Amino acid sequence: METSFAFFTDLFLHSLSLWWVIIPSIFLGFIVGAIPGFSAANTIIILLPFTLVMDVEVGLVFMVALYCASRMGAGIPAILVNIPGTAGAAATPLDGYPMVKKGQGQMALSISFTSSTLGGLLTTVIALLSMPLLARVGFYMHSVEMVVVMLFGISLIATIASKDTLKGLIAGFFGLMIGSIGADHVYATPRGTMGFLELYDGVPLIPALVGLFAISEAFMVIEGESILSEHSRDRLQTGTWHQTLEGVRITLKRWWHVAWTSLIGLVIGVTPGAGAAIAAFVAYQQSRAFSKTPELYGTGHPEGLIAPESANNGVTAGTLIPLLVLGIPGGATAAIMLVVMQYQGVNTGPRLFMERPELGYGIFMAMFTTYLLMAFTILPLSRYMSRVTLVSTTFMSPLIIGFTLIGSFVPREYMFDMYLAFAFGILGYIARKTGYHVAAILIGVILGPLLEQYMLVALQKSDGDFLTLFSSPLGNILWVALVASLILPAFMKHRQRRRKSVFAEGEG
């Protein structure tokens, strides 16, 4: 079948006609995304028996819409109450939550929704037009290259540590140590599990996430009456639709920022095994590295919110490309979609586009339509959602602790994970009180095991030769980019300072 403009127009109109599936899926996905511990993957698994009896097209559209919406939904608690519900949203509170504290919750949500939508739309269009080309990314991004990509994310620790280098690095290394707990990747020998069976598979991410961010935050805010200062409360209470529109305006003005950070997400998403957490951290690190105002990051800077949200929505389209083009699922949700497709007798890989092009391209068109419909259905809600932060901490803190403990229980259904979340909460509270950055710990916990995994594969392939890390042309380009992104900001800052002083001397 020819993939002409008319073909895509037909597909778009057809996917619009499936609004009756997409809109309920959006709301369902949005809710499960916003509840820590739930995710698109485990919701789809729970609903798998229903999905299997649906018509294959309807089933896939349902899953795609739920997947996109849950990604967007995960940003809500991350922004409003500092609870990243999934690892993909772990970089979102870095600037989202400080905006809330300034009374800009409504605007922060609006920025998050708009950048998610734009990032999702853009990457979906790119995916539709260049799927075969993008599927090739996985052929070049091997373990060596992925080690460097991981280091992009991990170097964020150094960035965070810039205010207090020693404490930042200690926190980062502590996180990396926690991340190394669990069975080793080669011989499955348990390390540092302290005899706990529940730690054999490594430290579970959700309890670590909600503990370090949410529970510690609940302990912190209970010391005051409200999350917000008096001024911020007034600002939020008197807020009008203007704040929502302002968020949209700010994001649209930074369209280029949305574009390149979502592309980072798309490329990382296409690489089998990589995921939204890596994309969000790398995008944040790159956004800060090349910003003219890096000092504003971490204080509620819109670009610090746009970068991770655009990137993690870029991953959404990317992760489906290897599934559809090569038959290799790029992530957990894609793997479950493969189950449904196989159950329904649909071939994946090149044959899908020969035998059922309307389904192959239709999945991405459904994704495009979902993002489009989300812009109209979800964006207006930002005004009302932001009111959550007005709730007194007397109620808010126990609610946060209660919900997050349940959330940490859900993925594996271990009581142990609730205790673990609580332990991480205490750890996070101590870290905050003593000036250690919890995000630095978390980066180590999330990216450390992935770095180890890629590093081990690279080293095993080369019989333990460390020089293998510099053996690939693409890897070397990435090394140069990494070094540049670490050195250039400092260099530019130095140059700027020198220019200012020369200018001041000239004036003097």
Place this chain on the structure above:
Amino acid sequence: MSNSQRNSFISSLSRRSLLKAGAAAAVLGSSGSLASRAFAAGYPERNIDVIVPTREGGGADRNLRAFTAIWKKYLDTNFEPGFYPGASGRVGYEVYMGKYEPDAYSLIFGNMGPEVLNWVVKEPSFNIDDYIYWGRVDTDPGCLFIGSESKLQTLDDIIAEGKKRKLNVGTSRLAHPASIGMLALAEHTGIEVTLIPLSGGKKTVAGAVTGEVDFSVLTSGTVAAAGDAVKTLLVFNDKNVLGEALDNAPTMNEVYGTNLPPMLSSRAFGIHKAAVDKHPDRFEMLQSTFRKVFDDPEYKASVLKAKGHWEYVNYGGVEECAKFKQAMLELGAKYKSYLTGS
């Protein structure tokens, strides 16, 4: 009762009394059997938990859903799967043996190949004879495959290249029958290989397709499902029963005249040994209803619909499972030094 006592007891019985005793025994026996059946008839009173030591959405999940969807008709209860992945399946077994009562209301759905090999690498905290596999669902042989764009397109290419340099071979985990098949091939042909564990079937396929490794070894069912992205070159079994779905690849024994036993992964239900001893009636009911699923045309239809391979569906009972478990333990012992890196 001593022998002499028994003899005098028997000789003291008249024909009539013998008949009476026989009749009484028959009544007692049948009432006992009735009681036993009545007791088993009350079973199961609630849902049965099935512990799966791998992630949701994987091959075991698919296999389990297809099987239990039919089995529940015969057993008249629902199955509740619980997924406990981690440490190559070790977590699921530890959870099952440590946290579930041996009352025949919980089963484990494991893969007898790689998971038994695990015990050779590192003993679990429980005695491995404290659970038994009793219901085999399928047998899936390992195979060697390349990505469709690989430079090494034939077995000869692989052997020639393997004599020039050490080849990197992807595998889902070291302790896996397919890994052992690969080691046997390397030993036989004199090539050098490094097995790279890529953590799971999906990543192992991706490794071969994207060129991360030179080629991979894996259970052939997963490889056949990957379609045109891969090409199978060798099967570690007596016969390539899937034929075209595995690119009509020959077996290692056919090509090299070796006598390699089938390198099979085999999904099977296991149960606490104590549950079998305490509740033989329940165990019997599990076994008899389990057997019926294989003859149900609905099961075949659902396997085929899910693009599974009916050729691999292979009923096995306690005896077959015990043999398989023993064979795996022996195989693991042979390659222990490689699997443990010692």
